[in-house]
Amino acid sequence: MSCFACGAAFSLAAGERVGFRDECAGCGRDFHVCRNCQHHDPSAYNECRESSAERVSDRERANRCDYFALTNVEGPAEGSSSGVTGQATGEESARTALESLFKKP
Numbered sequence: 001m002s003c004f005a006c007g008a009a010f011s012l013a014a015g016e017r018v019g020f021r022d023e024c025a026g027c028g029r030d031f032h033v034c035r036n037c038q039h040h041d042p043s044a045y046n047e048c049r050e051s052s053a054e055r056v057s058d059r060e061r062a063n064r065c066d067y068f069a070l071t072n073v074e075g076p077a078e079g080s081s082s083g084v085t086g087q088a089t090g091e092e093s094a095r096t097a098l099e100s101l102f103k104k105p
Contacts, residue, residue, distance in 0.1 A: 001072060003027060004035040005060070018070050020062060031070075034059035038071040 002009045008026025012018070022031040034040045039050040046055050050067040 001070060003029060003031070004033070005029040012070070018068065020064055029060070030062035032062050032065075032068055034063065034065070036071055037065070037067075038069045039067060040071070 001011065003024040003026060006024060006027040006029070008024055010024070010031075018031045018036070020032050023029065024031060034047065034056055037048075039048050039053065040059065041047060041049045045051075046053065047059065048056075048067075053065055053067045056063045056065060
């Protein structure tokens, strides 16, 4: 896994969780943020796929969301600070799987 901001790689031991105050060793940015969460989706209501989560105004600052689940994304976000890191990768793999399902022999 890597930091959404700088792309610095980090790993967690089995069963270990990201703490509310954990920071990236590369850039000092918070880890427990929406942009590092697998539920973060700018196109979803409240920018989160977890329907019970409370609204978070700054998605790049530490928060205390109980639904936080570290995303399995590699590399920093490209372009502006908005968007989902690694969203294209998930979309590409889904598209490839769908195309192979309906591929003509």
